[in-house]
Amino acid sequence: MxxxxxxxxxxxxxxxxxxxxxxDEMLAWSEAIPSQLQTQFQxxxxxxxxxxxxxxxxxxxRQHYVPYSNWLADTPSASLTQRRAQAxxxxxxxxxxFTVYGEQGGTERLIPSDVIPRxxxxxxWAYLERGxxxxxxxxNRFLADIYHDQAILKAGLIPREQIEGNSQFxxxxxxxxxPHDTYASITGVDIVRNNDGKYYVLEDNLxxxxxxxxxLMNRKMMMRLFPELFLRQTVRPVEHYPALLLQTLxxxxxxxxxxxxxxxxxxxxxxxxxxxxxxxxxxxxxxEGQDLFVKDDYVYMRTTSGSQRVDVxxxxxxxxxxxxxxxxxxxxxxxxxxxxxxxxGNIVICNAIGTGVADDKSIYPYVPDMIKFYLNExxxxxNVTTYQCRKPTDLSYVLANMKDLVVKEVHGAGGYGMxxxxxxxxxxxxxxxxxxxxxxxxxxxxPTLSLSxxxxxxxxxxxxxxxxxxxxxxxxxEVRMVPGGLTRVALREGSLVVNxxxxxxxxxxxxxxxxxxxxxxxxxxx
Amino acid sequence: MLSRVASHLYWMxxxxxxxxxxxxxxxxxxxxxxxxxxxxxxxxxxxxxITEAQAEFAETKLPATYANVIAFLAWDLxxxxxxxxxxxxxxxxxxxxxxxxxxxxxxNINDTWIAFQEKAxxxxxxxxxxxxxEWVKExxxxxxxxxxxxxxxxQPYHFTRLGTFIERADNTARILNVKYAEEAPDSFxxxxxxxxxxxxxxxxxxxxVSALEAYRDTYRDVIDARRVAEIMIFDAKLPxxxxxxxxxxxxxxxxxxxxxxxxxxxxxxxxxxxLRYGTIDEVLEYGLKRYLADFLQDMVKLGxxxxxxxxxxx
Numbered sequence: 126m127x128x129x130x131x132x133x134x135x136x137x138x139x140x141x142x143x144x145x146x147x148x149d150e151m152l153a154w155s156e157a158i159p160s161q162l163q164t165q166f167q168x169x170x171x172x173x174x175x176x177x178x179x180x181x182x183x184x185x186x187r188q189h190y191v192p193y194s195n196w197l198a199d200t201p202s203a204s205l206t207q208r209r210a211q212a213x214x215x216x217x218x219x220x221x222x223f224t225v226y227g228e229q230g231g232t233e234r235l236i237p238s239d240v241i242p243r244x245x246x247x248x249x250w251a252y253l254e255r256g257x258x259x260x261x262x263x264x265n266r267f268l269a270d271i272y273h274d275q276a277i278l279k280a281g282l283i284p285r286e287q288i289e290g291n292s293q294f295x296x297x298x299x300x301x302x303x304p305h306d307t308y309a310s311i312t313g314v315d316i317v318r319n320n321d322g323k324y325y326v327l328e329d330n331l332x333x334x335x336x337x338x339x340x341l342m343n344r345k346m347m348m349r350l351f352p353e354l355f356l357r358q359t360v361r362p363v364e365h366y367p368a369l370l371l372q373t374l375x376x377x378x379x380x381x382x383x384x385x386x387x388x389x390x391x392x393x394x395x396x397x398x399x400x401x402x403x404x405x406x407x408x409x410x411x412x413e414g415q416d417l418f419v420k421d422d423y424v425y426m427r428t429t430s431g432s433q434r435v436d437v438x439x440x441x442x443x444x445x446x447x448x449x450x451x452x453x454x455x456x457x458x459x460x461x462x463x464x465x466x467x468x469x470g471n472i473v474i475c476n477a478i479g480t481g482v483a484d485d486k487s488i489y490p491y492v493p494d495m496i497k498f499y500l501n502e503x504x505x506x507x508n509v510t511t512y513q514c515r516k517p518t519d520l521s522y523v524l525a526n527m528k529d530l531v532v533k534e535v536h537g538a539g540g541y542g543m544x545x546x547x548x549x550x551x552x553x554x555x556x557x558x559x560x561x562x563x564x565x566x567x568x569x570x571x572p573t574l575s576l577s578x579x580x581x582x583x584x585x586x587x588x589x590x591x592x593x594x595x596x597x598x599x600x601x602x603e604v605r606m607v608p609g610g611l612t613r614v615a616l617r618e619g620s621l622v623v624n625x626x627x628x629x630x631x632x633x634x635x636x637x638x639x640x641x642x643x644x645x646x647x648x649x650x651x
Numbered sequence: 652m653l654s655r656v657a658s659h660l661y662w663m664x665x666x667x668x669x670x671x672x673x674x675x676x677x678x679x680x681x682x683x684x685x686x687x688x689x690x691x692x693x694x695x696x697x698x699x700x701i702t703e704a705q706a707e708f709a710e711t712k713l714p715a716t717y718a719n720v721i722a723f724l725a726w727d728l729x730x731x732x733x734x735x736x737x738x739x740x741x742x743x744x745x746x747x748x749x750x751x752x753x754x755x756x757x758x759n760i761n762d763t764w765i766a767f768q769e770k771a772x773x774x775x776x777x778x779x780x781x782x783x784x785e786w787v788k789e790x791x792x793x794x795x796x797x798x799x800x801x802x803x804x805x806q807p808y809h810f811t812r813l814g815t816f817i818e819r820a821d822n823t824a825r826i827l828n829v830k831y832a833e834e835a836p837d838s839f840x841x842x843x844x845x846x847x848x849x850x851x852x853x854x855x856x857x858x859x860v861s862a863l864e865a866y867r868d869t870y871r872d873v874i875d876a877r878r879v880a881e882i883m884i885f886d887a888k889l890p891x892x893x894x895x896x897x898x899x900x901x902x903x904x905x906x907x908x909x910x911x912x913x914x915x916x917x918x919x920x921x922x923x924x925x926l927r928y929g930t931i932d933e934v935l936e937y938g939l940k941r942y943l944a945d946f947l948q949d950m951v952k953l954g955x956x957x958x959x960x961x962x963x964x965x
Binding site: 217218219220391392396401402403405410411412413415416426427428429430431 | 906908910962
């Protein structure tokens with residue numbers, strides 16, 4: 126029998142260890158006892174009865190988590206519990222909520238925010254940042270291309286019908302000049318780490334990616350509740366995100382000192398908190414469709430001292446709702462005539478109309494090709510192998526292996542309309558197969574990645590929960606981002622779905638300063 | 652500033668002020684009920700009459716007892732001006748513009764709302780008493796304090812103040828109109844009616860607008876009906892008098908963009924002039940009830956003009 130040893134902080138807080146085969150961000154199994162923990166382990170060993178060490182597996186914190194785990198070891202559970210309660214209270218007071226659809230009257234809920242941070246080494250982040258810059262640059266080139274020259278289609282790299290038959294392809298945008306060819310000013314890229322320790326891009330969100338306010342609020346809470354933690358390690362700041370965003374929006378036009386607004390669908394939208402938060406942080410007006418009108422192809426807002434021209438619009442409203450005259454005629458949220466003003470170049474809309482075609486799951490498999498085609502570079506970030514059910518060979522593979530795959534709707538978002546094979550019952554798999562067969566081109570499938578985990582507060586104590594990462598990439602005159610992003614955590618045991626609408630929570634994400642050199646053996650994902 | 656934002660701010664503070672006024676009226680009603688042991692339904696209906704909720708209350712088909720009236724005006728979700736709905740509306744309006752108010756202002760309102768949700772879990776009309784009303788008043792005081800101490804003296808601040816004073820003037824006029832002109836029409840004759848009851852009724856009216864101490868300091872004499880009307884209408888230093896509310900309203904309107912607000916400013920100045928240069932003798936000669944009815948009419952005109960000037964969405 127092998128003797129399993131834990132480091133003291135694990136015992137002190139009853140932390141449930143991750144399974145051997147999993148990749149956990151904080152904890153790692155190893156055969157050897159790390160030298161800095163040697164003494165502690167000797168003591169612990171004696172307490173356990175002090176038998177043979179030869180067969181022992183030890184569980185300890187990864188190098189970059191050592192300052193945090195030492196702090197955890199020194200902090201009594203009661204103090205943690207108290208500060209977690211404080212965090213809950215603060216979030217409730219500030220009203221950091223989201224609205225759950227489908228429940229009576231659109232219930233407001235708190236997004237659970239976990240107080241154990243997700244820590245990323247400086248090296249890992251440098252790698253991710255390079256990869257993200259490359260990826261988003263290529264996607265912007267792609268969007269400019271398909272709405273103008275269509276070189277990538279002419280080269281035969283992507284089948285024409287994949288683009289032109291896509292419901293997210295806005296034919297009205299063909300030939301429309303977008304300033305600086307920047308289509309996606311704000312991109313949220315979902316990245317996960319598999320149990321091979323490598324990072325993979327799960328999807329690109331190019332329409333109205335949300336969650337950045339939670340990233341900022343998590344940091345604010347952590348600094349307020351655990352100031353001592355930020356003295357132990359250099360954590361790179363993220364608070365300047367709104368300033369970067371404003372800079373990006375201002376750079377989207379050539380007008381000097383432009384009037385920038387944020388367009389929200391209103392306070393019944395699930396991300397309304399974020400809209401108000403960002404508008405306030407940037408010091409710009411938060412407008413609804415009813416606040417705006419179009420006259421002579423210019424856009425104005427109604428103010429207490431008359432009407433005022435709007436030059437740049439950061440819209441948090443989907444394409445189809447933007448203008449009832451150009452798109453969905455039923456939309457009461459948009460501004461009649463907006464598209465005409467936009468097409469004439471009298472207002473900049475960020476993100477541009479028609480970006481959705483590039484974050485469609487059926488286009489995702491082509492991103493590595495785009496990088497090679499437009500930038501003549503090798504892709505830095507990994508894509509997940511993707512089976513396109515529209516292809517007969519892929520479809521038959523998917524149907525045969527559905528229980529091992531994640532099957533997703535091509536246009537789905539928010540964790541709806543998907544099947545996680547390994548977590549589904551035989552009946553659920555069978556039912557989903559029928560749905561896929563009925564409309565194969567609407568589905569793609571990917572191998573089930575074993576998302577990395579991170580210790581998280583749950584009802585029974587601290588246990589490993591799966592996480593992902595959504596960095597926010599801003600494209601102005603150059604590509605910028607704050608280090609890290611939003612870490613989402615699937616709070617249900619074993620769940621891989623991190624969406625807030627499906628019981629997900631969030632964690633503060635720390636990117637360590639470059640001064641804290643990490644040994645090569647910990648730099649994974651390369 | 653966006654017209655919609657102005658409108659939300661204005662209604663945010665009107666609703667908060669309304670919840671406070673409702674608490675004030677109910678508090679006084681309840682203390683008078685203790686005095687009036689016969690518990691006749693007439694007295695219980697007074698707060699319903701003041702707030703013009705007769706039709707809504709009739710729909711509940713409940714007998715007009717103090718307990719029913721208080722439950723209706725404090726808690727009923729079907730009554731748009733119940734304290735509960737006022738606080739809900741305050742928070743909804745604040746939430747719509749939380750980026751335009753300071754985080755302290757928003758957190759204060761959100762705290763009130765959260766605490767109110769807790770209270771609403773166990774509603775006991777019999778226990779809805781002075782302590783509850785004091786709490787509602789205190790939350791309203793706190794919000795004004797937070798606003799005073801944190802908000803930039805800019806348009807959002809001015810629209811917030813505007814809502815407060817327009818709502819408050821309206822309320823003070825209503826209390827005077829009903830509580831006073833109807834209940835004690837004889838008091839102006841120097842008849843020795845029921846001195847004792849009269850004293851309590853009048854001091855209750857004063858307390859409902861936090862004017863009892865001010866009355867004592869001003870007149871240093873027994874409470875009589877004429878002076879009560881005088882202080883509530885004309886006192887320039889009493890924060891809930893009509894004069895004071897209109898002084899503030901006029902000042903606030905002067906701070907707002909002048910282009911569109913001309914008519915609103917003129918109406919406010921006209922109302923203000925009547926208060927500045929009027930006397931209680933003229934009012935009593937004209938008839939208090941008629942005077943107050945005119946005032947309420949003028950306030951409706953002012954409200955319409957303010958709305959047209961700054962908040963309408965064409």
